[in-house]
Amino acid sequence: MQHNKTKLHFFSVVPNQTLWGCAIICTIFEHCMTSLRASLVFTTILIAISMLSGCQNAPKKSGPNDIVWIKNTHAQLFRIGLTKTDSFLEVYDAPKSMLSIGKFYWGSSSKIEGYQKIENRDKIVSLSAIHTGMLAELGLAKSIVGVESKQYIAHPAIYSSSLLDSVQELAPDGPVIPEKLANLKPQILIGYVFNIQEKNTIERIAKNHFPVIWANNHLEPHPLGRAEWIVAMGWLLGKSKESDNVFKGISKEYLAIAKQAAEADQEKKSTTESNSSRARPTVMMNIPYNGQWFVPQGQSYMSQFILDAGGMPITLQPEGSGSNMVGLEKALQAMKLADIWINTDNCNTRKCLTEMEPRVMNIKAMQGNRVFNFNKKLNSNGSNSYWDLGCIFPNLVLRDLYNIIQNDTQSMYFYQRCN
Amino acid sequence: MQLSRQQLFSFWVCLGLIGLILIDLWPSQGNAIAFWQSEIFLELRLPRVLSALIGGIALGWSGLMMQTLFRNPLAGPFLIGITPGATFGVALTTYLGSSLGLNETFSHMAIQPLAALGGAFLVLSIQLALHKKLSQMHSLLLVGLVLGYFFGAAVDIITQTAQAQQVKQFVMWGMGSFDRVLLRELIPLLGATIMGGLILTYHRHAFNTYLLGDIHVESAGKSAKTLRNWLIVGSATMAAIVTAFCGPISFVGLIAPHISRKIQGTEAHQKNIFTTAMAGGILTLAADIIANNTLENSTLPVNAILSIIGAPLVIWMLARKTG
Numbered sequence: 001m002q003h004n005k006t007k008l009h010f011f012s013v014v015p016n017q018t019l020w021g022c023a024i025i026c027t028i029f030e031h032c033m034t035s036l037r038a039s040l041v042f043t044t045i046l047i048a049i050s051m052l053s054g055c056q057n058a059p060k061k062s063g064p065n066d067i068v069w070i071k072n073t074h075a076q077l078f079r080i081g082l083t084k085t086d087s088f089l090e091v092y093d094a095p096k097s098m099l100s101i102g103k104f105y106w107g108s109s110s111k112i113e114g115y116q117k118i119e120n121r122d123k124i125v126s127l128s129a130i131h132t133g134m135l136a137e138l139g140l141a142k143s144i145v146g147v148e149s150k151q152y153i154a155h156p157a158i159y160s161s162s163l164l165d166s167v168q169e170l171a172p173d174g175p176v177i178p179e180k181l182a183n184l185k186p187q188i189l190i191g192y193v194f195n196i197q198e199k200n201t202i203e204r205i206a207k208n209h210f211p212v213i214w215a216n217n218h219l220e221p222h223p224l225g226r227a228e229w230i231v232a233m234g235w236l237l238g239k240s241k242e243s244d245n246v247f248k249g250i251s252k253e254y255l256a257i258a259k260q261a262a263e264a265d266q267e268k269k270s271t272t273e274s275n276s277s278r279a280r281p282t283v284m285m286n287i288p289y290n291g292q293w294f295v296p297q298g299q300s301y302m303s304q305f306i307l308d309a310g311g312m313p314i315t316l317q318p319e320g321s322g323s324n325m326v327g328l329e330k331a332l333q334a335m336k337l338a339d340i341w342i343n344t345d346n347c348n349t350r351k352c353l354t355e356m357e358p359r360v361m362n363i364k365a366m367q368g369n370r371v372f373n374f375n376k377k378l379n380s381n382g383s384n385s386y387w388d389l390g391c392i393f394p395n396l397v398l399r400d401l402y403n404i405i406q407n408d409t410q411s412m413y414f415y416q417r418c419n
Numbered sequence: 420m421q422l423s424r425q426q427l428f429s430f431w432v433c434l435g436l437i438g439l440i441l442i443d444l445w446p447s448q449g450n451a452i453a454f455w456q457s458e459i460f461l462e463l464r465l466p467r468v469l470s471a472l473i474g475g476i477a478l479g480w481s482g483l484m485m486q487t488l489f490r491n492p493l494a495g496p497f498l499i500g501i502t503p504g505a506t507f508g509v510a511l512t513t514y515l516g517s518s519l520g521l522n523e524t525f526s527h528m529a530i531q532p533l534a535a536l537g538g539a540f541l542v543l544s545i546q547l548a549l550h551k552k553l554s555q556m557h558s559l560l561l562v563g564l565v566l567g568y569f570f571g572a573a574v575d576i577i578t579q580t581a582q583a584q585q586v587k588q589f590v591m592w593g594m595g596s597f598d599r600v601l602l603r604e605l606i607p608l609l610g611a612t613i614m615g616g617l618i619l620t621y622h623r624h625a626f627n628t629y630l631l632g633d634i635h636v637e638s639a640g641k642s643a644k645t646l647r648n649w650l651i652v653g654s655a656t657m658a659a660i661v662t663a664f665c666g667p668i669s670f671v672g673l674i675a676p677h678i679s680r681k682i683q684g685t686e687a688h689q690k691n692i693f694t695t696a697m698a699g700g701i702l703t704l705a706a707d708i709i710a711n712n713t714l715e716n717s718t719l720p721v722n723a724i725l726s727i728i729g730a731p732l733v734i735w736m737l738a739r740k741t742g
Contacts, residue, residue, distance in 0.1 A: 174579045174580075288599075289587050289588045289591040290531075290588060290591040290592045290594075290596060290599050290666065291591070291596035291597075291598035291599030291600075292591045292594070292596060292598070292718065316716040316717075317716045324716045324717045325717055325718060326716065326717055326718045327467075327596065327598040327710070327711055327718035328463055328598040328599065329459060329463040329464055329467065329598060329711070330711070330716075330718060332459065332463060333459055336459075357599075358601065359462050359463065359601075362458055362462075
């Protein structure tokens with residue numbers, strides 16, 4: 001995990017104006033003084049004074065020095081720390097930039113410089129169905145007073161209970177409605193940065209009223225990194241033991257399936273004469289949107305899922321955790337020989353896929369009837385459990401993908417075959 | 420035989436177009452013969468290159484007709500509300516498809532071109548209906564602008580209720596692409612272009628007179644209103660069909676006639692029909708080549724390329740004219 005490093009160079013400690021002032025005075029006095037020795041002594045004294053004053057003006061290192069930071073297993077965008085008296089949570093914007101977007105603490109200290117204190121945690125606003133699901137998983141569903149839209153909530157603890165009726169919708173058809181959020185008076189808000197305007201609006205409302213935790217778990221490149229955010233939620237909301245246990249269970253099962261897949265792959269390699277790359281079935285993802293196909297990059301979380309499940313993701317760029325927007329020709333050239341096609345978005349049938357783009361009919365996966373979509377758990381409110389539960393429980397997604405790759409599609413949780 | 424300056428220019432433009440077609444059809448890697456026999460070439464590359472070529476010609480002619488209609492060198496399909504109308508049609512089917520029972524199997528993708536056509540022809544029929552009542556050309560231009568704002572606002576409202584995938588699909592459509600065109604869709608594209616070309620060729624001399632003013636048309640024994648109807652129907656149909664199949668393609672309709680006039684040195688339609696088509700085809704083919712070959716692992720949006728080429732070109736042409 002990366003941390004912010006404090007630079008302690010001399011020139012960063014001493015303010016520029018002090019140095020300039022010192023240099024000018026030295027020059028004047030050197031011209032005025034006849035004795036070279038006196039001039040040197042005077043210059044030394046001035047530099048010493050300026051350094052001392054510079055040190056006095058230097059920004060204080062934020063937070064106590066004795067914080068013990070807990071090492072995450074996969075997540076990169078948060079860190080949890082402890083002292084004897086307090087707990088700390090720091091959140092970052094994105095894996096590449098790692099800019100701090102929030103520093104919080106809770107405990108007995110009345111004030112810690114650079115950190116915002118979290119005092120009450122009984123009225124929570126959650127602006128992402130994934131975070132709402134995580135809260136529900138930790139038994140905090142009753143504390144949720146506001147959500148982005150009820151339409152996306154699929155966690156059974158909320159979706160199938162009367163709790164949903166008492167929860168306010170803050171952004172049912174677009175951006176957050178500021179008046180609604182202000183009137184709700186939450187004690188804490190958990191959201192993700194969707195756009196900078198909305199972030200600014202929410203922070204303006206929250207200023208001096210409640211802390212805002214920007215949980216960008218959707219930017220974590222590893223599926224377990226996304227799921228590990230449940231630990232951050234648990235620590236933040238007083239459920240650290242529960243969250244640790246939930247994540248340990250998820251992680252254990254995920255890694256066990258990945259190990260199983262690696263062993264199966266090894267076995268296949270030793271029994272077949274084919275080269276290593278063809279031993280793994282190739283897997284293509286997504287669908288074209290008006291002639292443009294979003295192909296995930298090699299370090300994206302979906303590619304990671306496929307690799308861990310024993311498949312070979314079809315990507316156009318091995319590095320990068322985003323996706324490449326490519327025209328149909330480039331995309332179909334790369335995907336023509338794909339053994340499996342997953343994540344067909346709104347298309348749940350092969351007919352739909354060919355109606356959308358007739359030229360996909362030539363793809364090997366289409367001809368072999370190995371096309372799968374994550375539409376098995378659709379709820380009556382229009383939500384799809386894959387989007388939130390799939391993020392909280394990547395082990396379930398990996399199990400499905402492993403079964404798809406092994407051609408054992410009887411007991412799948414999120415996925416089903418597009419017929 | 421001594422070739423005139425215009426003939427020489429036309430020859431080079433023609434040669435440039437053929438060169439661009441060949442470049443666009445050439446495989447990015449591997450054996451050319453094998454590639455030209457492959458399914459990828461027949462089903463993807465060929466329709467893409469042909470749609471870029473035909474689309475460019477159609478938009479060029481559409482722009483030429485619109486600039487004649489309004490006697491304004493800055494007129495284009497955007498100006499009389501054709502593109503906003505088509506955009507509205509697509510937005511309506513993309514976003515409200517589920518409510519209309521179209522979203523179940525994504526079958527609305529098939530009716531997307533029809534929706535775009537519907538939107539464009541809605542604007543066209545409003546324009547034609549008003550044309551009977553409005554005698555001033557600038558009123559027709561204003562109506563086009565107002566309709567553009569109206570449909571733009573309607574699209575904004577519809578977008579507010581959309582889901583992420585729908586927004587993605589609509590945004591992709593708005594970027595413009597020749598990749599999505601199927602071989603069979605080239606037939607209506609070609610049909611509309613031929614129709615537009617025939618209107619332009621048949622009325623070429625009358626359109627020249629029209630540029631001088633309605634009085635000159637009437638004194639030549641023709642009806643200015645009839646000519647306007649031909650111009651509206653021809654230009655709007657071509658722009659609507661291209662927008663329906665390739666998405667909104669900007670700047671071609673505006674620039675191609677200007678390039679042609681620069682080459683020919685005259686506004687006479689009989690001279691500009693051929694070179695406008697060549698210029699339109701060159702612009703779209705060049706944009707398609709740049710879009711598909713600049714980045715190894717990505718495809719750039721055609722509209723963005725055309726705007727990057729088109730904006731400085733228009734400014735340069737305007738600066739030269741005023742200078």
